[in-house]
Amino acid sequence: MLRLLVHLQAIVLALSQIWANKTRSFLTTLGIIIGVASVTTVIAALTGLKTSVLNEFETFGASKMFIFPDRPDDAPRNMYPWREIRLKIPELQALNENCPSIRQLTPITNEGANLQFRDRIREGVNITGIWPAWHEIENRSVIMGRQFTLSDEEGAHQVCLVNDEAIKELGLDADPSGQHILLNGRRFLIVGVVETLQASIFGPQTTSSEVFIPFSTMVKLKDPQFFFFVIAQVVSPEAAEEAKAEATFVLRKSRGLDATEPNTFEIAAIDQFIDQFKAMAAGITVIAGGIVAISLLVGGIGIMNIMLVSVSERTREIGLRKSVGATPIVILMQFLLEAITLCFMGGLVGLACGEAFAFAMTLPEDSPLEEASIPIWAVVLSFAFSAGVGVIFGMFPAVKAARLDPIEAMRHE
């Protein structure tokens, strides 16, 4: 009870000591303030980024899978030339027919083309070749007109879908179905309108004109060695592993790979991207942790320095306190608590700065860091670290004070 009161008194004393040397205390704790402020800001930004990225993935669809050609890791370039490992049309058919865990799939291939409607020309517009399944997989339905039909695909008809942005840019009718546009000089019939994809982290950065044509039509327009990839929709998110195994089997078989050879393609499920992102976020957190460790070390040395100055300045006072009955432990605690209080207040100010920065991040319209906030664990950890720095770097000066000989101390000038 007595001890508790003595230490309580020591905290009051520490606060008055810190208050009496306001400027000095502030400069001393600056290292800790900056350390805590910067790390909490980084963590807040990362938390915000994580939330929005995961939200994005969510809308992206948890049951989506990407299939694309990929050179095995470390393999020499000439051993697996692109022209050999690229996906081929028969493989697309095989995947579509022999993977029961894949509900539907679409090949995707892109091409830049010049668009013309009457006298208006738009250059370098992105043309995408798709199967009708694309609408459901990408969750972008036709809002006017119709999708491509089987006969469009099989007959490689010169038909296309456009988005709102293309209607605007080319000056098409509000419902352009039935109008014709020139695509690299070829006449294409517009059959419908697709919703414009909103700008997002993973999609386009800005909304722009888009034109879609049947995949088979695209094949005819392109070089025979063209590149495409596949987006598949799994029957359920739980079936992702199975679907992956099935697709791997189908592709290995079609490529005649024997058991010793590595895959020449990659099948990536969305959860894999999530895991990769989480790993990256964890990596950044660790780096931020390293930064904070260094700045806390620097801050801690500052604290130790100022505490040594404080002990030296107050040597007479220490001697007097001892002569009236302060035990070494009480003196030790007094200085230790002063260091801890100093660090703790630095942590508090740093955290306040971090909160302010985190709040500022959420302010801009459409900020990707809308959800930026400092998680509780980071708050607790900041304080724990600050107090820890106080204990570690305050210990040496405090022990020095506790060991002072009262007579020597009172002779000190």
Add this chain to the structure above:
Amino acid sequence: MTGLSGSGKSTLMNILGCLDRPTSGRYVLADRDTSRMSAGELAIVRNEQIGFVFQSFELLPRQSALKNVELPLIYAHGGWGSRRRRARRALERVGLGDRMSHRPNQLSGGQKQRVAIARAIVNGPAILLADEPTGNLDSTTTEEIMELLEQLHDEGQTILIVTHERDVASHCRRVIWLTDGLVSSDLPSEEDPAVREHRLRHLAEIEEAARAAGDSTHLITAGDRPC
């Protein structure tokens, strides 16, 4: 306790006050051998049994007189609840009832020493130790402080004063003369003050003469001892 400068007065007093420990020998205080105590235990003994008054007051500059007097009670067992009241009473006893919230720099030298005396007696010590308590004061103030100490003594407080001023020593019932770290004379209280005064002067003269002659081995011969 008196003697020439460097004769060991402060050293002996610090040992008696448990601030210092003898290199050899033992110091038994209230049946307890202090030479075996830890620094922490000695601090508790100082807190409970000893009150110190120093030549240069040693008040905490930023604290009021009252806070300064409270200091020993902060470290005392059971001193917390009543510390404000006890500190007040101690200040009133030294005649500073109207200066409690003054800071040391707002007080005169004599008043500062009164605060220090209040601090020394606030926890009811067995012995009050004062090392040259009037060393920094003029003669009028010295008289006032000595009067205060005499009052406390009359009320039953044991007081040990270290001084080299004979005026101060003349207030004391018993005078111990130290020479080279040894008690060379102990003049008891029954002695006629005039006789004692004469002997003290005699002691000082022969020691100073010996010192001037460069003889530092035998300052006091057996024959010179007045007791």
